[in-house]
Amino acid sequence: MNSPHFSTKERILGAAEELFARNGFAGASLRELTSTAKVNLAAVNYHFGSKDNLVNEVFRRRLDELSAQRLEALQQVLSRPAHTLEDILAAFIHPALLLSLDKSGGSTFVRVLARAYAEHNERLRKFLSENYGHVLKEFANAFGARLPHLDKEELYWRIDIIAGALTYAMADFGVIKRRASMSEKIHRERAAEHLIRFAAAGLRAE
Amino acid sequence: MNSPHFSTKERILGAAEELFARNGFAGASLRELTSTAKVNLAAVNYHFGSKDNLVNEVFRRRLDELSAQRLEALQQVLSRPAHTLEDILAAFIHPALLLSLDKSGGSTFVRVLARAYAEHNERLRKFLSENYGHVLKEFANAFGARLPHLDKEELYWRIDIIAGALTYAMADFGVIKRRASMSEKIHRERAAEHLIRFAAAGLRAE
DNA sequence: TTACAATTCAAACGCCCGTTTGGTTCCTTC
DNA sequence: GAAGGAACCAAACGGGCGTTTGAATTGTAA
Numbered sequence: 001m002n003s004p005h006f007s008t009k010e011r012i013l014g015a016a017e018e019l020f021a022r023n024g025f026a027g028a029s030l031r032e033l034t035s036t037a038k039v040n041l042a043a044v045n046y047h048f049g050s051k052d053n054l055v056n057e058v059f060r061r062r063l064d065e066l067s068a069q070r071l072e073a074l075q076q077v078l079s080r081p082a083h084t085l086e087d088i089l090a091a092f093i094h095p096a097l098l099l100s101l102d103k104s105g106g107s108t109f110v111r112v113l114a115r116a117y118a119e120h121n122e123r124l125r126k127f128l129s130e131n132y133g134h135v136l137k138e139f140a141n142a143f144g145a146r147l148p149h150l151d152k153e154e155l156y157w158r159i160d161i162i163a164g165a166l167t168y169a170m171a172d173f174g175v176i177k178r179r180a181s182m183s184e185k186i187h188r189e190r191a192a193e194h195l196i197r198f199a200a201a202g203l204r205a206e
Numbered sequence: 207m208n209s210p211h212f213s214t215k216e217r218i219l220g221a222a223e224e225l226f227a228r229n230g231f232a233g234a235s236l237r238e239l240t241s242t243a244k245v246n247l248a249a250v251n252y253h254f255g256s257k258d259n260l261v262n263e264v265f266r267r268r269l270d271e272l273s274a275q276r277l278e279a280l281q282q283v284l285s286r287p288a289h290t291l292e293d294i295l296a297a298f299i300h301p302a303l304l305l306s307l308d309k310s311g312g313s314t315f316v317r318v319l320a321r322a323y324a325e326h327n328e329r330l331r332k333f334l335s336e337n338y339g340h341v342l343k344e345f346a347n348a349f350g351a352r353l354p355h356l357d358k359e360e361l362y363w364r365i366d367i368i369a370g371a372l373t374y375a376m377a378d379f380g381v382i383k384r385r386a387s388m389s390e391k392i393h394r395e396r397a398a399e400h401l402i403r404f405a406a407a408g409l410r411a412e
Numbered sequence: 413t414t415a416c417a418a419t420t421c422a423a424a425c426g427c428c429c430g431t432t433t434g435g436t437t438c439c440t441t442c
Numbered sequence: 443g444a445a446g447g448a449a450c451c452a453a454a455c456g457g458g459c460g461t462t463t464g465a466a467t468t469g470t471a472a
Contacts, residue, residue: 010447024325027232030430040451045431047449111326113386118324119230119373120317157400163376165367166321198408205407214419236460246421251461274429 009047011037016058023056023110025119056127059116062099062109063128067135068094074142085203088142089196093166095194100170101185114171136163147203161201169195215253220311223266229319231325262333265322268305268315269334273341275301280348291409294348295402299372303398306376307391316396320377323370342369353409368405375401399405 006014015037030051034041046052050070073091101112116124136159144155167192180189186199212220221243225234227340236257240247253261279297283289306316322330342365350361359401 014243022326024230024232026230026368029428031428040449041430042451043449051430115324117388118321118332120377121263138211154400158404160239160376161401165371168374169367170327170372171324191363194360197411198364198367201411202404203404205413246419247460248421248462249419257460330450381468 008039008043009039010014011039011059012047014056014146016054017108017112020055020115021108022092024115033142038148038151055124057113058109059128060131062113063132066095066099067132069098070135071138072148074138078142085143086196087198088139088146089162089199089203092139092162093192093196093199096166096170097188101186107144107184107188108169111171114167143203149206150203158203161202166195214243214245214249217245218253218260220252222260223311223314223318226261226264226321227314228362231327232323258329258382260329264315264318265334266328266337272301272305275304275337277344278343280344282326285347291349291352291406292344292402294352295368297408298345298368298403299398300374302372302395306394313390316373316376320373323373328403349409355412356409364409367408368401371405372401 012033015033016028017034019033022028022131030044031041042093044051070092073095075087077087077091078156080087084186096110100107102109114130137200140155140159143159144150148157150158170188208319218239221239222234225239225242228234235248236250240249243249250257250260254263276298279301280294283293283297286293302316306313322334344364348363350356350358351364353361357362376394
């Protein structure tokens with residue numbers, strides 16, 4: 001992660017992701033962060049201007065790619081004439097799963113994302129909604145087309161529930177403890193499987 | 207909330223709930239907290255020993271009652287011979303809904319609870335698991351009895367998903383914005399309805 | 413009323429925070 | 443190899459943090 005062949009900025013972003021996930025945005029100090037990243041204390045303010053802006057950059061680095069992958073997967077699913085509800089769900093959930101399995105810190109970023117929700121920070125919500133809200137809308141359209149029996153309000157409620165469940169499941173917040181015999185990878189893949197099956201049934205309800 | 211006829215301890219707990227919800231546990235300082243509660247700075251350490259223990263007490267004050275209500279509702283449901291899966295879900299979700307509608311701070315406590323999930327704090331998780339883990343187990347048994355086709359792992363995954371979605375929905379994290387014409391009360395009741403229907407379908411899947 | 417415990421209080425403790433500074437080193441470019 | 447900008451660094455800044463102290467105040471029971 002913080003090997004010497006990574007640039008200072010990259011090492012800072014990596015350490016920030018790690019510590020934001022573990023201790024929260026307020027709880028992660030620049031001193032611990034720069035020490036983890038093996039850079040000078042002043043490097044954060046030199047390269048990112050402030051701690052607040054560092055938070056933004058941590059999100060941007062991952063969400064640009066995640067959103068692109070989701071939209072591409074959705075497009076690919078919709079181009080197949082025989083696609084199912086589960087396929088659309090997979091287009092939404094699978095990129096998040098892949099990200100969570102990413103060798104270089106992706107798994108911790110999912111927890112950072114969940115923290116962002118919990119922070120309820122208006123500045124951050126606005127940033128996320130403005131930059132990545134259109135992705136949710138695309139998926140809502142896709143679900144809506146396959147679920148004509150649901151009115152718009154019902155549909156949005158259910159997508160909201162799925163997003164919440166996905167966030168919590170991927171961030172490993174629940175009571176389920178991974179057994180020692182099961183790898184992290186398989187554990188998360190199971191979570192995604194269960195979530196897709198559960199969410200598909202929930203969407204089809206009534 | 208912090209009227210003079212409340213005791214010092216009660217005023218501290220009320221202010222703590224409010225500030226923990228708004229700023230998180232690390233983000234809420236004892237100076238702002240005691241100032242809000244109109245008590246001396248040293249009062250927290252005098253009455254609660256430490257900030258960490260104050261966090262515990264904020265949870266205990268609400269969760270004792272919530273857990274009791276959930277278990278009582280569950281018992282009542284199970285005593286009826288013709289109860290449904292939705293009834294059990296309602297026994298779990300409805301007390302949380304009532305709490306979130308409580309006039310004196312209950313709605314903010316739900317957000318504190320959601321923060322606790324996101325914090326991923328080992329100390330806090332242990333406290334919650336030790337004190338309130340048995341409630342989840344009771345419900346797991348009830349669900350399991352009605353869903354014999356699910357093995358234990360499947361069952362726990364689904365309960366985990368439901369708990370996550372409930373926390374997320376009640377804490378108002380999602381994209382759904384309450385319309386101005388709809389009261390907070392009705393908005394949350396709708397959320398609970400949708401969640402029950404969604405979760406029941408998810409539990410019955412496969 | 414007196415004695416004692418419980419509570420409240422202002423002040424201070426040592427510590428860690430995000431940020432800034434001014435100098436040093438590194439790396440281009442000519 | 444000299445010039446100059448980019449990057450790095452140790453040190454310090456002011457300020458807020460959780461906690462502790464010891465004295466003042468309030469409440470209570472004899």
